[in-house]
Amino acid sequence: MEELQRGIIEYVKNDNADYAVMINGEWGSGKTYLWENGLQKKIDDIEKNGIKLKSIYISLYGINSLEEISKKIFIEVLSSSKKFMGKIFNSKGGDVVPEIVKVAITGASFFGFSLDKMEIDYSKLSSLKNKVLCFDDLERANVNITDILGYINNLVEHDKIKTIIICYEKELESKIINRNIELKTLASAYIVMNNTEALQIINNKENEKTLTDLINDNNAEIFGKTNEYAKIKEKLIGKTFDYVPNNIKIIENILEAYSINDSLGIFLKSQKEIVIDVFIRSKTKNIRILKQALNDFGILYKHIISYDKELKEIIQKPLLVFVLSVSFEIKSSKVDKDKFKDFKDYYAIQSEIVMENMVKKGEKYFTEFRRRYYPGTEIDCLFFKFAEEYIRTSIINTDLIKVEMKVLQDNLGDKEEPSYKKIIFGRYWNMDDVEFNNALSETLKNLQEGEVHFSCYLNAFFILRHFLKENIIKLDMKQIKDIIKEGLKKSEVNAEYYENIDMAYKGIDFSNDEDLIEIRKHIYSLNDKLKNKMSINDVNVLFNMLPGNISEFQKQMVYNYCDISIFSICDINELYNKLILLSNKNLILFRNIVIERYKYNYITLEGDVSNLKILQELIENNIKEKDGSLSKMILNQLSKTIEKTINIKN
Structure with a gap:
């Protein structure tokens, strides 16, 4: 890392270096961290002709046009100098304006003002002298990469601006090669299908290559070696520094940044070896995920420190390992983010591991997960549902934390774990x-x-x-x-x-x-x-909605009790007494509830049949006692609906 920084500093100081330089490294490897934690400050400390240089950092992530790049640079220049901000709008006219400013001013609007209609002192924008530009995330831009490199080349060649490009070159090349991939594949397919030698290879039974393989090979042969990126890189990039980070040192620096004046900082510093071990075991080499995971742990840590000190001492280390390991697995896309969703507690995941090893076929993911991150016996493979939910949804469920901490206290406290577990x-x-x-x-x-x-x-x-x-x-x-x-x-x-x-x-x-x-x-x-087997209280709550709140009763029956034999465990006489109090309109609604409930759900009907028969008999007796009326007709329809429903089962 020191050699890389030294090489960049030498480039910035060298007035004869009329090219840009590139820092190449994998995603999440710490390239941006390198810039923010050392390199940027070292550049800003360089003096030329008695004037300190000023670095301007621009992320190209999600950029949709070259104009956006110009605007970003212009804003950074403005915001970097209070003196400049104060004087920029004082007078008309000026000398030569760099290309970047011309593009930015055209139709640009900042802070609620339209720049192309304002009186700007262009002499203050005559150049970006004493500025060093750093472009990050080149491969993540939504603009043609060669167009961006052409734009940067103009800054380097015409405005003589020292420029550093941070990217993952492998992904960059892949993005360029895969541009217009459909047309390239059609062209390659045409070439292959009209190539006698290629057809002979395909027809050779001993040959393992398929037509698709030959087309892909042809793509790489034609478009891989002569792509525009290689040409423009040769013209623009004078040196490429391959960033091979000292991850151990980076992790030490990250942990060192935590305060020694709070319990979180003290704890994390004391767990340096565990953090490094989990990072290595993840095989992701992704510093960005590590930083996010440590931040997530810090947020969860604040919610557990108020609990019993002894309990906190027991779970904080397993919680750290869990948050780090699950974060690496999910955020590096090794597994789907819902992989751990259906496990409700420690014993559920332990049960899964047992079954994977004894009866389940296919991958043994959770067995491997435990083996990878919990190789010894010092830290148990505990499962924290509140932490899993937070990693997956970014939502802190404080109620779940309270419940789970109580369970953990019961299971991990002084009480001996049952032998059967x-x-x-x-x-x-x-x-x-x-x-x-x-x-x-x-x-x-x-x-x-x-x-x-x-x-x-x-x-x-x-x-x-x-x-x-x-x-x-x-x-x-x-x-x-x-x-x-x-x-x-x-x-x-x-x-x-x-x-x-x-x-x-x-x-x-x-x-x-x-x-x-x-x-x-x-x-x-x-x-x-x-x-x-629902509790009497639950049944009472449901049927007490009648007769006054039948709309909520309908909602509960549809969404919460659709496949539960609720009529089999209710007081059917009490239900009948509530039904006869319903208005005609609501009686019709109740009849519709019965129709929809048993249209396809015969299993639920099986449990309800006996009580439905009693309900029908009660309704029939009521009808016999009533004189002719609309309500009598509706009750009769309800009785026939129940009878028809019962007969379906029989």
Whole structure:
């Protein structure tokens, strides 16, 4: 890095260097960091003829025209000198105006003023003497790259301005070669199809190259070697400095910039080795992502420092590793940003890892994730939902932080983690034989008594079956299955419906495993029961909307209770008493709710049938007692709708 900076400084000082220089490096490698943290200041400290130079930094990211570049430079020049800003509008006339200013003034508008209609002292803009221009993000501009380089060449050649270009040259070349790629491919295809030798290669069965390969090769041969970029670069760029950063030094500097007067700075400085280790393991070499991740961690850190000091001490290191590792994975596009979305807690991701290794086919992403970022035993692979959600959405969920911190406090505090969690989630490798046997006995007891969440019983079955194959458990398959089934029945008492249970078992091949199919059937059956086992309070809240707020009742039935057998668990007599209080208009609306509810959803209907029959009977009795009226006719229509609905099932 020092050699690179020294080379740039020598170029700036050399009056005979009538060319631009380029700093070439991968995205996120720290090129901009190099400029902002050393190089820019060193340039600004250079004096020529008793006058200090002034660097002007311009990012070309998203630039749509050459005029925008001129405006950007002009604004930077204006904002860099208070004296200049004060005198620029004092008098008319002037001498020669550089090309850049001419373009900027034409139709340009700054700070609410139209520059082409103002009296500008052009003598103050006669040149950009003593200015050094730095153009960053060249490959990210939305303008033809060769046009931009031509523009910069004009500044260097005619205005004699020292110019530094920061870019990722590989991406730059690719962008130029791929311009008008459709036309280039058509041209290459025409050439290949009319080339006898090429056709012979395609028709040769022993040849591995396809027609597409030959067309791509032809593209590279014709358009890769003679592209405009190579020509203009040869004319404009005198030296190219390949930036190979000292990432360790950069990370040390980043951490050093944090204050030693607050707990965040003190903590991050103390975790330098971990930050460096995670960065290296990510294999991204992306300093930009690291800086963003550290900033995200700092924001989350402020939300956890108010909690119990002992708890904070336990989780802050795992939280740092989690934020860094997930940020590297998502922001470098290794995985989709929703990759971790469906995991609700630590045990969910541990369960996924167990299943990946025992039954799931295909990639074992989460196993590899843990192996890459958590290779030892010093830091556990904890999962922080509030952190995952923040990385994914940039939204701080303070309620989720409170809930999760409470759970973490219960699980990571003085209370010993239950043995069954260590066994079921594959965290038994560090146990000695006695400890393992005790943990296994306790786990079997916990499972049989229903003391384990029902969704974990499939995991438990995998593990126990694995132990059976390895002859380290004194049970046969029937005994294992009996323990699982009995435990599932007992677990229902304190269990709640698990909405994302399909995601928990995603990727498992059940097709040729009758034992797995049987256990899954019991788990899904229990989950279906729990889905319909709503609390009386929830039912009361819903049906208390009648008769006064039927529109909200309809909304809740459609969006929240469409596939729940809500009528099977309500007080049907109370519902009837509310129905007869509805206006005729709202009775029709209730009838429409019934029609739409059961149009396709026969599973929900199955649970509701018995109570719907009772409701129909109550309505029929009411109709017999009523004299002829509109409300009687509407109730009769409702009764027939319910009868028709019931008959669909029967």
